Amino acid sequence: MFDFSVVTAWIDNLLQGCMSQTAAIIIECVLIGLVLLGVYAVFALVLILAERKVCAAFQCRLGPNRVGIWGSIQTVADMVKILTKEIIAIRHTDKFLYNLAPFMVIVGSLLAFACIPFGRGLQILDFNVGIFFMIAASSIGIFGILLAGWSSNNKFSLIGAMRSGAQMISYELSIGLSMLTMVILSGTLQLSEIVEGQNELWFIFKGHIPAMIAFVVYLIAGTAETNRGPFDLPEAESELTAGYHTEYSGMHFGFYYVAEFVNMFIVAAIATTIFLGGWMPLHIPGLDGFNHAMDYIPSVIWFLGKSAVMVFVIMWFKWTFPRLRIDQLITLEWKYLLPINLLNLILMTIIVAAGWHF
């Protein structure tokens, strides 16, 4: 299987050969930053198109099909449009916080995005507390949302932001605990080692019952974490116009929009990484020929394929279930998901301690 660290090592050698080490590292950092931003934008465009197509299919429509083949450059056209739009300065807002908030949201999701292992050797941030860092980084986004609601000086924005705060803080528990369940199984917090640990068998099969419960809980909590339907009550358009980003226009609104979609991908990617083996091909112990054949499919394709399935499932949730009320939302977390998660954690601990996993 192709190892992408060959490419990065080659670029590193090339740069170090013609300049000092400090300059080489600075140039590499800039390059990685640019690539990260580019990939981030492309992912957002693809995801928005996918969302519109999937949503259309669930409603017996065709979706965008006029711009490009199958509407393939519809979102590119939309992006150009939103970039040319005016960013309206609203009176009686807290100017500094109002302008800062969209960047907080983007920075939070970019940091989490940088942790994702896209393929063998294709990971930007990889250190020994990877998952911990990822949870922490993705939680920065909530500050952006709260700031947006507060600084907009608009009751709908404020209600939306407060709901979002309550929701994210509650569901952060479930996300953390379900990840912790898998960390017990893998024995490490480092994302690259978690993926390596699934060389034999993906964790969802290796940890059987508790892993599957953790997987379902993670998916529910992850959907809630990204403020997507059926948990989209922070931006419930029928009650709050658009929730926390009501007052935003132009590219500032675009940042929220892009961040929402990439956050969905990040949730799907983490689910892929810790439950479905990340970029690791499907390996079944005992079937060496099959395992060898699976290795010929590039790791990036494995990762993106599995993530696409997870993204589809999250979209499927959104277009099936009606929106929850705020009390139902909090009940679901504190009365159902949290006890299930805690029991599941104990179950997993017993299984790992007794060695009852595959």
Place this chain on the structure above:
Amino acid sequence: MNGFVQYFSGFFKALKSLLTGMKTTLKIFFRKKTTECYPENRDKLYVAEAFRGKLEMVHTPDNHHHCVACGLCQINCPNGTISVNSQTLTDAEGKKSKVLESYQYDLGRCLFCELCVRSCPHQAIRFVNQFENSVFTRQKLVLTLNRPGSSLLPKAEAKPQQDTNL
């Protein structure tokens, strides 16, 4: 104890209903889509027969119409869409008769209420389901419905028609 049982039964019932919902939406996901790709499917487009797209005057193959220029449609039109221009002719015996000169119909003002068609005693006009009516200026929407050179169907040939449509 009752609450304990309720907690678990409610949980599993909810899980089951959620899965039912997801099954339903997945079925719809793979169903044939109902979107009409309009300009591409013009050839096989289905528009209901009763759709009122445009007013038309009925003409026989040898260029005769049924309009006796009574003007009932003009009187009944709520929007003043129709204007029946007629001329009174006197034949050799001194008998006077009204003859249709031009039947003006302004599509841009039309309400598509069908009162004109219903009030016509001779079924001389009807609505057709042709809906592609867009033009570049409003003047082009003013149509003359009687064809050039057409005349009233001679009385002997006119079949007695039943008023089933009323």
